[in-house]
Amino acid sequence: MAQWMRRNQLFLGITLWSLSQCSSLFADVNGTGLSVSAAVDAVGAFKVGKDSKAKDTLEVREAELSLYAPIDHIFDGILSLAAHRESGMSLFELHEAVICSTKLIPGMSLRVGQYFLGVGRLNRFHRHDWPFISAPKVFSEFFGEEGVLDTGGEISYLVPTLFFLDITAGVTNGWVYGHAHNEGKKPKTPTHYLRMGTFLDPSDDLGLALGGNYLGRISSDGTKTQLFGLDGVAKWNRKSMSLLVQGETWLRQLEPEAGDEDVSLGSYLYQQVGFSKNFYAGFRLDYFTVSSLKDATGKKIHNAEYAVVPTVTYKTSEFATFRLAYSNSINTQEYQTDKINQSVQLQSIFILGAHPTHDF
Amino acid sequence: MKSLSSLVLASMLAVGCNHGDRNKSNTQQADQRNLNGAGYTLSESGSFTHKENEMSGSGTVVFTIPTKDKDNSYSLTFTLADAGSLTLTANAGRGLRSGISIQFTRAGAALKASLKSGSTEVDISSKFRKIDSSKEMIFQIDMHNSESPTHILVWANPTEFSEDSALFNSETDAEAPGQGGGNIWGLVLVNAVVTSAATAEPKFEE
Numbered sequence: 111m112a113q114w115m116r117r118n119q120l121f122l123g124i125t126l127w128s129l130s131q132c133s134s135l136f137a138d139v140n141g142t143g144l145s146v147s148a149a150v151d152a153v154g155a156f157k158v159g160k161d162s163k164a165k166d167t168l169e170v171r172e173a174e175l176s177l178y179a180p181i182d183h184i185f186d187g188i189l190s191l192a193a194h195r196e197s198g199m200s201l202f203e204l205h206e207a208v209i210c211s212t213k214l215i216p217g218m219s220l221r222v223g224q225y226f227l228g229v230g231r232l233n234r235f236h237r238h239d240w241p242f243i244s245a246p247k248v249f250s251e252f253f254g255e256e257g258v259l260d261t262g263g264e265i266s267y268l269v270p271t272l273f274f275l276d277i278t279a280g281v282t283n284g285w286v287y288g289h290a291h292n293e294g295k296k297p298k299t300p301t302h303y304l305r306m307g308t309f310l311d312p313s314d315d316l317g318l319a320l321g322g323n324y325l326g327r328i329s330s331d332g333t334k335t336q337l338f339g340l341d342g343v344a345k346w347n348r349k350s351m352s353l354l355v356q357g358e359t360w361l362r363q364l365e366p367e368a369g370d371e372d373v374s375l376g377s378y379l380y381q382q383v384g385f386s387k388n389f390y391a392g393f394r395l396d397y398f399t400v401s402s403l404k405d406a407t408g409k410k411i412h413n414a415e416y417a418v419v420p421t422v423t424y425k426t427s428e429f430a431t432f433r434l435a436y437s438n439s440i441n442t443q444e445y446q447t448d449k450i451n452q453s454v455q456l457q458s459i460f461i462l463g464a465h466p467t468h469d470f
Numbered sequence: 471m472k473s474l475s476s477l478v479l480a481s482m483l484a485v486g487c488n489h490g491d492r493n494k495s496n497t498q499q500a501d502q503r504n505l506n507g508a509g510y511t512l513s514e515s516g517s518f519t520h521k522e523n524e525m526s527g528s529g530t531v532v533f534t535i536p537t538k539d540k541d542n543s544y545s546l547t548f549t550l551a552d553a554g555s556l557t558l559t560a561n562a563g564r565g566l567r568s569g570i571s572i573q574f575t576r577a578g579a580a581l582k583a584s585l586k587s588g589s590t591e592v593d594i595s596s597k598f599r600k601i602d603s604s605k606e607m608i609f610q611i612d613m614h615n616s617e618s619p620t621h622i623l624v625w626a627n628p629t630e631f632s633e634d635s636a637l638f639n640s641e642t643d644a645e646a647p648g649q650g651g652g653n654i655w656g657l658v659l660v661n662a663v664v665t666s667a668a669t670a671e672p673k674f675e676e
Contacts, residue, residue, distance in 0.1 A: 163671070163675070251540075251616075288617075290617055292645070294618065329618065331588075333649070333651060366568055366652070367651075368567060368568040369563035369567060369568030369650070369652045370651065370652040370654075372651075372652070372653070400538050400653070403536055403538055403653060404564075405535060405536055406510075406532045406533065406536070406654050406656075407511070408564060411536060413538050441538075443535075443538050445535055449671075
């Protein structure tokens with residue numbers, strides 16, 4: 111019975127947050143419910159070897175200003191603006207603008223507006239909340255360097271079963287997908303996605319979240335995109351020691367109306383040990399391949415890109431983080447010389463004001 | 471037992487042979503030509519001639535090795551006879567279908583340029599008015615096909631690669647008419663002489 115109650119308390123805690131990023135848990139400021147936060151993410155990448163693509167600069171990758179508050183007794187609102195480096199200048203643009211609720215229907219949350227699509231693991235988090243500095247190859251290839259943002263609607267439903275099952279489904283405009291500098295064109299089929307997630311807690315110290323994902327769209331020119339993915343994260347904590355294992359595997363199929371099908375597959379796996387509340391050491395392995403790659407005669411071309419990224423993290427608190435990483439990637443393609451890209455990366459993150467609680 | 475060991479040995483030899491074949495460049499296959507070491511096949515040729523470091527005349531050239539990445543840069547060095555043209559098609563399917571193209575056409579000393587995708591064509595000649603097309607032309611062309619439509623940047627005789635130094639930038643000058651749908655690239659020559667054509671990683675990164 112005690113075990114059952116403990117599990118249900120844990121479920122409730124996780125569910126409250128995983129249902130949505132709405133502000134029922136947000137800190138109240140001056141009795142208005144309005145909370146303000148700012149997050150500044152500065153990164154630097156420095157060459158190791160002459161073939162490195164690193165820019166040898168330190169720059170503010172992103173500065174984000176967020177406002178969030180209850181709108182009324184049912185709805186909450188989130189507005190965030192982020193400045194990104196574009197052509198040497200940092201320009202603020204709308205990041206997220208969402209009205210959301212967990213109170214309309216029991217067990218269901220919804221959000222409408224512009225947001226990061228609720229698929230996979232990294233795409234559901236802002237970059238300054240990632241456990242490493244740079245995006246794994248599979249993520250940057252399929253979702254862009256930062257993740258896929260779009261405007262639409264999303265619902266999540268906690269299915270009343272004996273085990274934890276959360277289903278998230280959404281539809282967004284899909285005029286653009288990933289990195290673009292225009293409003294795009296009306297797609298033949300808008301971006302639509304589904305995530306089924308579960309959570310296991312075999313002991314007090316250990317939690318495991320798993321998800322299965324699908325995303326699809328057909329662009330205005332008839333190119334059909336389908337993504338299939340698995341994501342998982344395990345966390346173990348005992349006293350000041352911790353262990354994090356996080357990974358995602360994605361398969362993408364691109365079928366142009368005319369042209370050749372493109373099938374790509376990639377994964378990353380990150381393991382991190384926390385030696386105290388302040389000091390963490392991690393190691394990421396990346397893999398990516400275009401499995402459909404053929405030469406002009408139709409012969410299959412074997413190719414793969416591998417990377418190892420050891421990362422050290424130092425946190426003075428949850429509001430200040432410093433990272434040092436070494437990235438070594440090898441891009442191999444049959445009949446081509448291997449391309450090696452090595453760099454040293456630095457990151458500093460600071461957060462001002464109240465920062466929303468994070469998902470598991 | 472003897473037959474089993476023979477089978478294992480035969481398998482190892484077969485694997486070894488297969489590995490050796492895989493490492494043999496396609497450029498070594500019959501009917502392959504190459505330009506500065508880059509293998510290509512020729513189709514729809516007119517008066518086409520080739521040397522180790524030059525191709526000239528008229529014809530459609532498809533480079534054997536595809537570009538794995540969506541974003542690539544292409545360097546071209548060429549001359550055109552009057553009314554001659556050179557078309558670069560990138561991110562195409564087999565037979566250069568469904569790619570994104572940039573075409574350069576000589577009209578006296580002027581240079582006409584256009585972008586093509588499917589049946590849509592965008593004239594970008596106004597950005598190339600300073601180019602003397604009666605002389606050798608050297609262009610570096612970035613095609614970022616991970617963006618939709620393809621983000622294309624062209625530099626002439628480049629020494630640095632920025633958006634500011636680009637002769638043409640499809641983000642600010644004229645939007646590309648679409649996006650490519652493949653990994654193959656090639657050239658269409660009409661009374662042209664090409665002395666260099668190569669791919670590399672994008673020169674400009676945002």
